[in-house]
Amino acid sequence: MTLNHYLVLSAILLGIGLLGVLTRRNIIVVLFSIEILFNAANLNFIAFWRFGPNPEALMGPMFALFAIAVAAAEVAVGLALVIAVYRHFKTVDLEKLDTLREP
Amino acid sequence: MSASTLALIPCLPLLAALCTAGMRNGRRAAAVAIGALAMSALLALWALSQAWTGDAQVFPLADWLSVGGTRITFSLRLDALSALMASMVTFVGLLIFIFSTGYMAHDPRCARFFCYLSLFAAGMLGLVLSNNLLLLFMSWEIVGLASYLLIGFWFHKPSAAAAGKKAFIVTRLGDLGLLLGLLVAFTQTGTLELYAGGAGLLEKDPGTLVWGVGAAKLVSLLLFVGAAGKSGQVPLHVWLPDAMEGPTPVSALIHAATMVAAGVFLVARTFPLFEAGGTLPLVAWTGGVTALIAALIALGQFDIKRILAYSTVSQLGLMMVGLGAATTGAIGMYHLFTHAYFKALLFLGAGSISHGCHHEQDIRKMGGIARAMPVTTAAYLCGALALVAFPYTSGYFSKDAVLVAVYGADRPLFYLCAFSSLLTALYVTRQCVYVFAGAHRGAHAPHESPAVMTVPLVILAVFALGMGGLFGGALQAKLGAIHAAHPFPVIATSWAVALGGMLLGWVIYSGRDLRAPDPLALVPLQRKLWFDELYAATAGRLWSGLTALAVLLQEMVAALAELVQELAQATGQFFSRSVDGRLIDQLAVDGLARRFHEGGRAAVRFQSGFLPGYLRWVVLGTLLGGLFVHWLLT
Numbered sequence: 078m079t080l081n082h083y084l085v086l087s088a089i090l091l092g093i094g095l096l097g098v099l100t101r102r103n104i105i106v107v108l109f110s111i112e113i114l115f116n117a118a119n120l121n122f123i124a125f126w127r128f129g130p131n132p133e134a135l136m137g138p139m140f141a142l143f144a145i146a147v148a149a150a151e152v153a154v155g156l157a158l159v160i161a162v163y164r165h166f167k168t169v170d171l172e173k174l175d176t177l178r179e180p
Numbered sequence: 181m182s183a184s185t186l187a188l189i190p191c192l193p194l195l196a197a198l199c200t201a202g203m204r205n206g207r208r209a210a211a212v213a214i215g216a217l218a219m220s221a222l223l224a225l226w227a228l229s230q231a232w233t234g235d236a237q238v239f240p241l242a243d244w245l246s247v248g249g250t251r252i253t254f255s256l257r258l259d260a261l262s263a264l265m266a267s268m269v270t271f272v273g274l275l276i277f278i279f280s281t282g283y284m285a286h287d288p289r290c291a292r293f294f295c296y297l298s299l300f301a302a303g304m305l306g307l308v309l310s311n312n313l314l315l316l317f318m319s320w321e322i323v324g325l326a327s328y329l330l331i332g333f334w335f336h337k338p339s340a341a342a343a344g345k346k347a348f349i350v351t352r353l354g355d356l357g358l359l360l361g362l363l364v365a366f367t368q369t370g371t372l373e374l375y376a377g378g379a380g381l382l383e384k385d386p387g388t389l390v391w392g393v394g395a396a397k398l399v400s401l402l403l404f405v406g407a408a409g410k411s412g413q414v415p416l417h418v419w420l421p422d423a424m425e426g427p428t429p430v431s432a433l434i435h436a437a438t439m440v441a442a443g444v445f446l447v448a449r450t451f452p453l454f455e456a457g458g459t460l461p462l463v464a465w466t467g468g469v470t471a472l473i474a475a476l477i478a479l480g481q482f483d484i485k486r487i488l489a490y491s492t493v494s495q496l497g498l499m500m501v502g503l504g505a506a507t508t509g510a511i512g513m514y515h516l517f518t519h520a521y522f523k524a525l526l527f528l529g530a531g532s533i534s535h536g537c538h539h540e541q542d543i544r545k546m547g548g549i550a551r552a553m554p555v556t557t558a559a560y561l562c563g564a565l566a567l568v569a570f571p572y573t574s575g576y577f578s579k580d581a582v583l584v585a586v587y588g589a590d591r592p593l594f595y596l597c598a599f600s601s602l603l604t605a606l607y608v609t610r611q612c613v614y615v616f617a618g619a620h621r622g623a624h625a626p627h628e629s630p631a632v633m634t635v636p637l638v639i640l641a642v643f644a645l646g647m648g649g650l651f652g653g654a655l656q657a658k659l660g661a662i663h664a665a666h667p668f669p670v671i672a673t674s675w676a677v678a679l680g681g682m683l684l685g686w687v688i689y690s691g692r693d694l695r696a697p698d699p700l701a702l703v704p705l706q707r708k709l710w711f712d713e714l715y716a717a718t719a720g721r722l723w724s725g726l727t728a729l730a731v732l733l734q735e736m737v738a739a740l741a742e743l744v745q746e747l748a749q750a751t752g753q754f755f756s757r758s759v760d761g762r763l764i765d766q767l768a769v770d771g772l773a774r775r776f777h778e779g780g781r782a783a784v785r786f787q788s789g790f791l792p793g794y795l796r797w798v799v800l801g802t803l804l805g806g807l808f809v810h811w812l813l814t
Contacts, residue, residue: 095799099792107792171791178789 083124090117104159104169108152115148181230183239186256189223189266190309190319192216194302197295206290210281213294217277217301221270224263224305231263238311238375250370257311257375261513265308265445268517272437272524273301275636279528280429282632283535293333293427300326304438308445313362313372313381316446320358320410323439324351330434331426343422350419354409354443361402368395374449382452397457403450404463411443412493413500414470418711420493424485428531431485436492436527437520444499444516448509460504464586467500468596473709475603479610480705482698483541484530487611488523491567494600495519501597502582505589515578522566522575522644528637529560532629533615540622543611547694548620553628557616559637564612566644568605569678574647580674587670598673605681610700613689621695 090113097110119141126137163169196216200209236259244252256262277297284290303322310316332344365381366372373380407413412420423435434440447454447463454460471494478490499519503512534541536553550557566575579601587594620626628634688699704710786797 099796099799101792174791175789177791178787 080124080128083120083128087117087120087124090114090120102171104162104171107171108155108159111155112148112152115144119144181227181258183241183256185223186227186239186258186309187241189220189227189270190302190305192220192223192302193298193305197298197302200291200295200298203291203295206284206287206294207281209291209294210277213298214274214277214281216298217270217274220301220305221267221274224266224270227258228263228267231258231260236260236375238373238377244314252314252372253312254315255311255373255376256309258309261445261448261509262308264513264517266305268520269301269304269308269438272520272640273297273304273433275640276429276433276437276524276528279432279531279633279636280427282630283429283531284427287427289333293330296326296329296333297430297433300330300434300439304442307442311374313365313374316449317358317362320406320442321355323434323442324348324355324410327351327423327434327439330430331423333426333430337425340425343419343425347419347423350416351409354406354416357402357405357409358407358446361399361406364395364402365399368399382450394457396453397459400450400454400457400459401462403446403453404459404466407443407446408466409443410446411440411496411500412470413443413466413497414473415711417470417474417493418708418715421481421486421489421708424483424489428485428527428534431489432524432527432531435489436523440492440496441499441516441520444496444503444512447500447503448513448516451503451509454503455507461590462504464501464504464590464593467497467502467504468586468593468600470494470497471501471600472497472596472603475600475607477705477708478607479603480698480701480703480708482543482701484534484543484546484611484615485527485541487543487607488526488530491526491604491607492523494604495523495567498579498582498597498600501586501593502578505582505586505593511578511581511585514581518566518574518578518644518647521640521647522563522573525559525563525637525640525644526567528633528640529556529563532556532633532637533560533626535629535633536626537622538624540624543614544694545622546615546620546626547618547622548616549626550616552620552626555634556629556637559634559641561612561616562641563644564608568608568682569601569674570682571675571678573645574643576674576678580670583670583674584666587667598677601674602677602681602684605678606685606700609682609685610689610698613685614694617690618694 094110094112094114094117097113098107101107101110122137122140122144124137126132126135129137159169162174166174168174193213193216196213199212203209203212236257239256239258241254241256244254246252277294280293280297284293287293300323303319303326306319307316307323310319328344328348331347332341335341335344362372369381369384371379371381374382376383378384409416420435420440424431426435454463474490474493474497478487478494481487481490495515499512499515501512502515503509506512530541533546533549533553533556536549536556537546540546562573566573569576569579583594583597583601586597707713
């Protein structure tokens with residue numbers, strides 16, 4: 078298993094997440110896809126740490142853990158927003174949330 | 181007597197004029213005006229007593245303006261001449277003011293009338309007391325204005341409005357002469373003060389103009405033009421008879437007793453200049469011709485006031501003779517003083533008569549007044565006797581003084597004056613017969629006027645009879661007349677013309693049927709010797725010619741202006757349509773706006789409101805940015 082394997086895996090995860098974010102209409106699914114994007118980034122942190130010049134410093138896990146914690150908080154905020162949006166518009170379909178456009 | 185006390189004499193009536201300007205209540209305005217003038221009269225009497233015993237004095241009031249080395253000050257002169265004039269003006273004025281309260285009682289603009297009268301009194305008093313030609317000129321113009329306003333007081337009558345205009349314009353010609361005289365005097369001597377302790381205009385030689393003509397000659401000639409305009413000397417007399425369109429008290433005060441005498445006063449005041457300039461014979465002859473012409477015209481008139489007006493012109497002419505023939509100004513002024521009283525009396529009497537005859541002024545429609553209005557008649561006859569110069573009335577003494585002076589100076593002029601005196605007696609008798617004798621020929625029965633009108637008449641009658649004998653001699657002595665020997669031919673002539681004229685008139689008119697045509701009212705006399713027609717044909721025609729020319733010029737200028745305007749409009753329209761409309765509006769302003777609007781429309785399509793759509797652009801941008809960085813680094 079070399080660094081490249083991990084990077085390819087990470088790129089695939091990134092692609093999946095990005096595709097989800099860009100194409101799906103359900104806000105919750107978009108939120109899931111964002112999580113996948115985070116994980117792709119975390120995988121890169123770990124991989125670069127593991128194959129880097131200084132594996133004893135634990136830089137990578139520290140970054141990854143930090144990102145996971147932040148992502149957890151972000152999900153809490155995000156889901157709260159989703160609930161607020163749902164209460165307001167009675168839908169979670171992004172296609173219907175078009176009040177930003179010119180009528 | 182201090183300067184400010186003396187200044188109060190003209191200032192009190194001025195204040196009264198200001199106070200009454202806004203009043204509506206005629207009685208209150210009359211009270212204010214009469215009160216102010218009465219105080220002025222008392223002050224004037226005090227001033228007269230001072231001047232009588234003391235020396236002539238000059239009172240500087242205030243600096244008016246000083247430019248460079250030239251100072252123009254307001255100053256007053258108190259001497260026998262000015263004090264006598266001031267007391268005469270205030271006294272006669274007071275009586276006429278009182279008379280006016282009766283005469284104007286029913287006029288709705290009575291308050292305005294007293295305002296104008298007060299303004300006039302202020303101007304006249306300023307005129308006589310002034311020691312400065314400029315101040316005199318200003319007062320001169322004020323009395324001219326007041327005269328205009330009062331002649332046209334009943335401006336709803338077109339004849340009155342026209343008479344006011346005529347008076348204003350004709351006297352303006354004279355005023356122009358006066359103003360020019362002032363300018364010449366000022367450029368020659370650098371001062372307009374009459375007396376200034378040896379440096380005044382009358383106290384030093386004004387020098388010589390070009391070609392050896394003395395400045396005094398030119399200045400005195402120009403001043404005489406002003407005096408002739410104001411005092412109705414031929415040929416500028418035409419305004420004075422027309423001025424009788426004003427209310428009768430105005431005719432009495434302004435156009436008989438005081439203002440028209442201002443010209444005579446001016447000549448007397450600046451007498452040294454006339455003497456130095458050698459213009460006195462001209463003054464005398466102008467006066468003589470005026471006296472004759474006016475006395476002739478008076479014979480042909482039927483309006484009671486118009487006869488008196490021509491008589492005034494004639495007497496003013498005699499005053500000028502008195503000034504021009506004598507070596508001092510005293511004789512002319514003497515006649516001025518006596519004339520002021522008896523002519524004011526005659527005018528007020530005429531006012532009382534026409535008031536009693538329901539505003540009838542045509543003597544052919546009067547008659548029998550003597551029985552109906554005894555007081556007025558008695559007073560009027562006193563005035564008439566004085567005017568005729570019946571022996572030992574006031575007019576006799578003053579006219580006699582004039583005749584004595586002219587007998588010594590200029591024999592032909594003496595005969596001229598004697599003849600006009602004869603005519604005077606004739607027309608006065610004619611008028612009196614027409615008015616007082618026989619039966620009344622008018623439609624309404626005449627009635628006597630109220631006491632407020634008759635009492636001033638009686639007072640004036642006393643003065644008209646007695647003034648000459650009472651203090652005529654003292655007057656002359658004070659004004660500096662030299663009482664020359666009294667030649668017998670003069671006395672004989674005086675008696676003969678007065679008594680002969682009256683006798684002639686009595687013979688012609690007493691037994692006549694007065695409804696028949698008048699034998700002496702010849703057509704040329706009725707038409708006033710065609711003076712008005714002459715002016716209409718000369719000055720009037722010249723004026724209408726000039727007016728037509730001016731109208732033509734004005735039309736040409738108007739056409740030119742229209743052309744320029746058309747041109748400007750065309751240019752403006754071109755620029756407005758092509759440059760402003762097309763270039764600026766459509767292309768620049770609207771065009772830019774439209775471009776921005778279209779740009780906005782295009783840009784708005786990106787704002788779909790679909791959030792992942794925005795994100796797609798972000799991702800695309802990021803990828804492109806990454807590729808760009810990658811390309812930069814490799």
